[in-house]
Amino acid sequence: MTNATPQRILVIHGPNLNLLGKRDPTLYGSETLEQINARLAAIGHDLGFDVVCKQSNIEGDIVELVHSARGAFGGIVINPAGYSHTSVVIRDALLAVGIPAVEVHLSNLYAREEFRRVSLTGAVTRGVVSGFKSGSYEWGLRALIQIIEGK
């Protein structure tokens, strides 16, 4: 059977990621969020997936975005940013929707402050990619597509 309607993937960027490009490039790289989103859309397109990217600085909005994925998206790539280390509600939302999710981080959480080593949200995703700057998003997207395709 051909896949006439491309499957959809939701990419959620958390707080302060709208500042990428200006924000500490040694940790986060020099690409802007728009450049990262364009790259993800191109990779998704090549693999037969529509990639929809959203960013919010507000915890409740991220919860709403996760909820919006139910029935509408085959999977979620999420960088909850600072909320990774604190947010029980985003974690609960990811658990509640039951859609495969992959967490990504531009920086290497294990090479930074101790409080960043725990991700409440990452623990309920299928896996976490951390430390490859914008490449983390690319590998996270490719991993999610493999999960969706059952490989």
Ligand code: DQA
């Ligand atoms: C981040 C890591 C978080 O600890 C931090 O609060 C961020 C970005 C990353 O992508 O490396 O804002 O999620």
